[in-house]
Amino acid sequence: MAIPNILTIAGSDPSGGAGIQADLKTIAANGAYGMSVITALTAQNTRGVDAVHVVPTGFVKDQMLSIAEDIRVDAIKIGMLANAETVLAVAEGLGRFADIPVVLDPVCVSTSGARLLEPDAIDALKDRLIPLASVLTPNLPEAGELLGAPVPSSIQDMENAADALLRMGSGSVLLKGGHLSGASSCDLLVASNTRSWLRAERIDTQNTHGTGCTLSAAIAAQIPRQGSLLQAVGAAKDYVHGAIVHSGLLSVGHGHGPVNHGWNRN
Template sequence: MTPIALTIAGSDSSGGAGIQADLKSFAALGVYGASVITALTAQNTTGVSAIHPVPAAFVAAQIDAVFADLAVGAVKIGMVAQAETIAAIADGLARWSPRHVVLDPVMVATSGDRLLAAGAVDALKTRLFPLASLITPNLPEAAALLSEPVAGNEAAVESQGRRLLALGCRAVLIKGGHGTGAESIDYLFDGARVVALSAPRVATPNTHGTGCSLSSAIAAGLARGDELESAVRNAKAWITDAIAAADRFAVGHGHGPVHHFHKYY
């Protein structure tokens, strides 16, 4: 069967993050991509100038249309913006019960612009975390979700990972891209053990859409039938190469996109 992954996220008009990055990631990894758009953003490599949320009822209609026809192997959830949108997604997933759900709790864009309403954080944790096979916060997002300072060492990361697991998701990947040092270390918590995944830190300003692309790559692996740890390992290796190849592009005047198709051109 054709592996199919669904992204539920916001649209990035500059093409580097959100729905556009998700679909590129799926395609680059041999998976057919479908989409449910939660918000339109007026956005480029320097920032987000406007956000237009899609009505919750229309988000629900998109979800039902996709699941009624396509054999979705995995779902990736990105920008959800509002509590009403979160409720519509949670209800839709409850109706269709996908096997794998990868939730990237997108709170702030690479440019620093906030993408999730402050009042929607509780809804994200109570409605979507319990449905997630995996959540993929970066270090600042993990801290914000727990109302704590950003973890500054491995012990603090592990403590936050375990507390995030206690919110109901089945696994947590805390991403180390915002850390320091020569290695970028992500930590995977599955309730039984902690797996540290290391890769060389790439010095480039072109990291727009990195988190979106990583979570989508994990969803692609799950849609193909990979076990969770394998899907995460393969996705991290792929996104590291995509970041390393990002400087082949000359796109925009800010944080340019990663190179999703680095294996092909």
């Protein structure tokens, strides 16, 4: 099989730990060819987000059209969308990519706490984009925002939230449980007739900048390479776990440092 072509639709992080930059490094590290549509430019580092410049929606659609007219796309990852207008533009643009797996990471707030999705965009995300997603990958605070409910705080809460999120129309939901306490980080993958818990050892580190972007990009890169979604998610989680374990080899910034995207290629 030819090397998979993976398209990431997301914002830019000049510090390289999250967003488009993290996605492209992750896609390459997972054996695929990365392409990008940029939805927003940010001024940020490991300490926080200083400014956001949203790309005009017409140009977002132009970027998507340029790819669609020329290049085979095997999977799509969607990250930061900033506002309702961009959500709607991306949803419209996906019409040119029929039957292609879509991994949707509903980025609402950065690791440092900066708002990356305007509150009024939540309804557009739920109405127009989530039903187009093959996999929805929220963390627990994002699940609370999407559901208009308290943040899940237990395993039972996660099961209830994952079922409620699935009813919004995506093909499956990977609810990330990293915000819970405990020796293990537990994620829950649910689809119409399956429920699987994926556990990994919790690593004591502050190098967590961009972990959500990295995981969703890795899933997109693994979907064309694996026999099932569960296998793709498992391979992606193994990659991210290794990237966190080896993040201490980096010396990037003074806040929440990035994971080591190239750990498996060194």
